[in-house]
Amino acid sequence: MSRASLEKRPEEVQAMFDDVAPRYDVMNDVLSLGQTRRWRKIVVEAVGAKRGQRVLDLAAGTGTSSEPYADAGIGVVACDFSQGMLKVGKRRRPDIDFVAGDATNLPFAENSFDASTISFGLRNVNEPKLALAEMLRVTKPGGTLVIAEFSHPTFAPFRTVYSEYLMRALPPVATKLSSNPAAYVYLAESIRAWPTQDGLAAWIQEAGWENCRYRNLSGGIVAVHRATKPRA
Numbered sequence: 001m002s003r004a005s006l007e008k009r010p011e012e013v014q015a016m017f018d019d020v021a022p023r024y025d026v027m028n029d030v031l032s033l034g035q036t037r038r039w040r041k042i043v044v045e046a047v048g049a050k051r052g053q054r055v056l057d058l059a060a061g062t063g064t065s066s067e068p069y070a071d072a073g074i075g076v077v078a079c080d081f082s083q084g085m086l087k088v089g090k091r092r093r094p095d096i097d098f099v100a101g102d103a104t105n106l107p108f109a110e111n112s113f114d115a116s117t118i119s120f121g122l123r124n125v126n127e128p129k130l131a132l133a134e135m136l137r138v139t140k141p142g143g144t145l146v147i148a149e150f151s152h153p154t155f156a157p158f159r160t161v162y163s164e165y166l167m168r169a170l171p172p173v174a175t176k177l178s179s180n181p182a183a184y185v186y187l188a189e190s191i192r193a194w195p196t197q198d199g200l201a202a203w204i205q206e207a208g209w210e211n212c213r214y215r216n217l218s219g220g221i222v223a224v225h226r227a228t229k230p231r232a
């Protein structure tokens with residue numbers, strides 16, 4: 001069973017997601033206590049795509065984050081570098097356009113999407129700043145970036161309880177349910193090591209995006225950042 005280290009070597013991250021792919025969506029629902037559905041709805045609203053537009057869902061995994069666009073008749077490209085995740089996705093949703101690609105070297109031309117979004121993926125990318133620059137390149141001027149990622153609860157006592165949940169409760173639950181429990185130790189560690197909401201907003205702006213704002217969900221367990229590509 002493979003798990004990535006906090007160095008996030010691409011081949012380790014890829015192998016880890018190949019391993020978790022068969023039970024990925026079930027685990028998500030259980031470990032988030034059913035919250036993922038609400039979070040995903042808010043992400044789709046933030047993207048605000050319309051029929052006729054084209055959305056890049058990066059690090060799309062099994063395509064669960066891409067489905068709402070396809071269901072609404074919006075053109076969505078689900079891109080990921082784990083063949084295991086893509087295989088499960090293609091089987092589940094043959095109607096969605098799944099593309100194998102690395103977030104740090106996207107296989108798309110510049111200005112090809114109205115919006116680029118990444119849900120629970122950026123934290124796993126070896127060079128997240130490069131991925132932000134790549135998303136900027138492939139998004140049209142005036143287009144939108146939306147990032148959903150685990151973040152840091154804003155209320156200090158809750159932050160302590162949540163941190164305990166991540167480090168103590170989550171790994172044993174994962175051991176019972178997951179096809180790769182070690183991956184959930186990585187999940188807990190990588191969430192703790194991830195930048196704060198303001199820290200991620202700074203990365204986004206440094207990559208060239210503008211008007212970056214974020215919204216905390218579930219007290220800051222998740223943050224949704226939104227920004228736009230300059231028109232000029």
Ligand SMILES: C[S@@+](CC[C@H](N)C(=O)[O-])C[C@H]1O[C@@H](n2cnc3c(N)ncnc32)[C@H](O)[C@@H]1O
Nearest residue numbers: 017059060061065080081082102103119121124
């Ligand atoms: C936690 S899953 C998220 C899947 C989906 N977006 C969702 O919301 O359920 C993270 C995904 O990021 C992908 N990933 C990590 N690094 C990547 C990279 N450099 N390029 C493309 N995909 C990457 C993994 O393969 C995995 O499928």
